[in-house]
Amino acid sequence: MDINQANASFAAMLRTRDKALISAIQRLLRERPFTLDPGVAPETVDAIHFEYDWESFAPVAIPLNTRSGYCGRGLPLALPSPLIPPDVDAALTDAMDDEDDDFCDELREKMTETYIAWFQAAWHDARAANRDVRGFLSVHDTLWRTDLDTGEEFREDAGRVKFF
Numbered sequence: 569m570d571i572n573q574a575n576a577s578f579a580a581m582l583r584t585r586d587k588a589l590i591s592a593i594q595r596l597l598r599e600r601p602f603t604l605d606p607g608v609a610p611e612t613v614d615a616i617h618f619e620y621d622w623e624s625f626a627p628v629a630i631p632l633n634t635r636s637g638y639c640g641r642g643l644p645l646a647l648p649s650p651l652i653p654p655d656v657d658a659a660l661t662d663a664m665d666d667e668d669d670d671f672c673d674e675l676r677e678k679m680t681e682t683y684i685a686w687f688q689a690a691w692h693d694a695r696a697a698n699r700d701v702r703g704f705l706s707v708h709d710t711l712w713r714t715d716l717d718t719g720e721e722f723r724e725d726a727g728r729v730k731f732f
Contacts, residue, residue, distance in 0.1 A: 569659045571671065575678040581653045582686045589690040592645045597698035602631040604640035613639060615702040618687065618716075622676075622707050625651045625683050634702065652679075680707075684714055691716040 569577075595601065600610040608631075615632040619642070626649065631640040650657070656675075663671040684705060691703050695717075706713035712723050 569655060571675050571678060574656045574659050574675050575682055577653045577656050578651075578679050579682050579686070581651060581656075582682065585647055585651065586686075586690060586693075588647050589645070589687070590694045592647065593690060593694035593703075594697040596629050596643075597694060597701050600631065600701075602629075602640040602643055604631060608633075608639045614700065615704065617713070618645075618703065618705045619708045620683065620687075620705070624649075625679070627687070627705075628708075632704075651683075688714070688716050688719065 600613045613631040617630045620627045627645045628642040630642040633639045703716035704713045
């Protein structure tokens with residue numbers, strides 16, 4: 569399996585998850601069902617930071633107040649798993665076993681681009697549920713993120729975090 573075939577297989581798998589992701593985002597926007605920090609009211613959640621796991625692409629939603637910061641615990645999105653098809657996972661595993669770093673790096677880069685575009689499209693489809701809440705997407709444990717409304721990418725690792 570080459571990189572383009574693997575990425576096409578990944579994109580096809582994501583498309584089978586469209587409705588589930590849109591539904592999960594709509595629920596978050598409408599209900600804000602987070603376990604919030606003491607003293608935080610649901611209506612003060614004015615943004616959601618979605619983080620995804622680098623290995624599995626499984627997303628978690630974290631409540632955010634853009635003035636004060638994170639305000640509760642992350643909530644895994646209930647999506648059918650896996651998001652990575654078995655044939656793509658096997659190709660990645662084989663490449664790692666063969667120490668083919670170029671294949672792994674290039675495929676992961678393409679998959680990340682595909683995932684971000686898929687997630688952003690789902691966000692736009694779900695957006696009408698609550699236009700007052702902003703959304704951001706990033707890989708877990710990094711400050712690099714994408715504004716889901718504008719597509720603007722923030723690639724700073726230091727200084728004030730832009731969505732606070």
